[in-house]
Amino acid sequence: MEVGFLGLGIMGKAMSMNLLKNGFKVTVWNRTLSKCNELVEFGASIGETPAQVVKKCRLTIAMLSDPAAALSVVFDKDGVLEQIGSGKGYIDMSTVDPETSSKISQAITSTGGAFLEAPVSGSKQPAETGQLVILAAGDKGLYEESIPAFDVLGKKSFFLGQVGNGAKMKLVVNMIMGSMMNAFSEGLVLSERSGLNPHDLLDVLDLGAIANPMFRGKGPAMLKSNHSPAFPLKHQQKDMRLALALGDENAVSMPVAAAANEVLLSASTRIDPMYRTVMEISFCELSFPSGLASHRRMLFWSRLTWIDIDAHSCQFRKANSFKKARSMGLGDLDFSAVYEILKMTKD
Ligand SMILES: NC(=O)C1=CN([C@@H]2O[C@H](COP(=O)(O)OP(=O)(O)OC[C@H]3O[C@@H](n4cnc5c(N)ncnc54)[C@H](OP(=O)(O)O)[C@@H]3O)[C@@H](O)[C@H]2O)C=CC1
Ligand SMILES: O=CCCC(=O)O
Missing domain, CATH: 1.10.1040.10 (N-(1-d-carboxylethyl)-l-norvaline Dehydrogenase; domain 2)
Structure with a gap:
């Protein structure tokens, strides 16, 4: 399975590394592009922009610092919106407020793409060992398609219904x-x-x-x-x-x-x-x-x-x-x- 991964901070680095170690093909992007290099050593490919990653991958995960970062990566130039569309899924695992999540969801779904919010409980060590608790909400079909990845990243996934419920729970x-x-x-x-x-x-x-x-x-x-x-x-x-x-x-x-x-x-x-x-x-x-x-x-x-x-x-x-x-x-x-x-x- 090929996935894109946007954001290689403390959590994103550990999570994308985990996906690589478990046989996923991963294309990574980070605002500070040099942080991708360590992942490349473990077999990742680099996308130069979020749009490039989405163009290449059917499924793209994001793990970004806050609402401003989550919105910027989707809406700004070379962002997710430029390439997302029918047949592609976007999963935002960042911790944001329900309004931010809904705004992203509306933009993605209006292109025909599928959206899932999936913030996580658990920190650096659970991210490294695949023991996160995943709090997903949004597109049920995308949730089911993402279960192989969630099984690597976490010890338990919850599907909480409509977009916003994952953010609220987190x-x-x-x-x-x-x-x-x-x-x-x-x-x-x-x-x-x-x-x-x-x-x-x-x-x-x-x-x-x-x-x-x-x-x-x-x-x-x-x-x-x-x-x-x-x-x-x-x-x-x-x-x-x-x-x-x-x-x-x-x-x-x-x-x-x-x-x-x-x-x-x-x-x-x-x-x-x-x-x-x-x-x-x-x-x-x-x-x-x-x-x-x-x-x-x-x-x-x-x-x-x-x-x-x-x-x-x-x-x-x-x-x-x-x-x-x-x-x-x-x-x-x-x-x-x-x-x-x-x-x-x-x-
Ligand atoms: N650490 C933890 O224990 C947990 C964190 N979370 C949540 O996960 C998310 C990530 O956390 P964590 O990995 O710790 O955070 P870090 O601060 O380590 O990483 C933040 C990431 O966001 C990127 N970023 C920040 N601003 C922008 C922007 N404007 N545009 C694009 N990218 C941006 C950073 O890029 P760059 O490298 O260029 O700065 C980096 O990749 C947060 O929402 C956090 O609340 C959830 C559970 C546990
Ligand atoms: O959002 C961060 C959660 C940290 C933790 O669950 O230990």
Whole structure:
């Protein structure tokens, strides 16, 4: 079976690799085209544009960051719409809102093409091992045709009916998950500050009624301040924002989710630009290694107080290397980094 794959981020790379390893012919495209090279080593072909991929493949899967990316890949020049039509199927597995999904669906089906939304539950590791949970909705015929691919990508597929239901289910799940991560992080900070050993807390939680794979998997790494990204913070905030909008549309008050969103939002909008500034400071520090002159220069560049510099230099030290730190913001770290933010705001 030949499939196209658009978007080779954390998830798309793992999923397309999985398809290749299981005997599928895969043609890949990514906005940053160089990311296709690793897949080519495993037998993938490259399409230079989304339109080229769709032209070549009867079935094309997309795994893109957010609604803007999902729309751009379909509607922009050289996009999916230029080549989709009767006899071809498009499956968007990105996490987006129901409106985005419906807009894409209408455009695809108006050409005679078939559309399925199929967001997934599960992160980097389940994507690598084919253990995702697939939340499909839309064209039932396309769903059935896609089952061989879904069987490789996931451990269970749900068909949830009309377009929008897959997106809604995914947003509800991630709204719960984002609130859980915030509560978990607060619990870890509270245990530390009140004189308990947070490792004991992990053991206690794991033996009780709220034990779950997320606390078990992420807890020990969080206590080591290891937040290498599986599910980026910026995507969790996007999902929380979209879930809150869904709550608003349905007159559901969600104060817990709204509070969790505030923490996620402050991470990506308030702290992230400061974090980037620290990267600039560090460049200065390299150019002017010591003395008052360099300090003044740093202050001039950053427009922050010394206290800010100290606080954010701590964040800089958490990045594994200077090169990595330069190219990352906090939003690119795993969503478990919300723990660091809660620690900082409670300092
Ligand atoms: N990571 C996870 O645990 C999970 C993620 N998801 C969802 O899956 C989707 C992908 O997540 P993930 O792989 O982690 O994200 P990444 O940030 O790792 O990858 C995002 C992908 O989208 C592409 N992209 C971003 N903006 C555009 C644009 N304007 N036009 C074209 N391509 C664009 C990126 O291209 P480029 O390389 O050029 O930047 C990259 O291929 C998201 O919707 C996320 O919410 C769902 C379940 C789990
Ligand atoms: O959307 C991301 C979900 C991450 C997970 O299920 O662990």
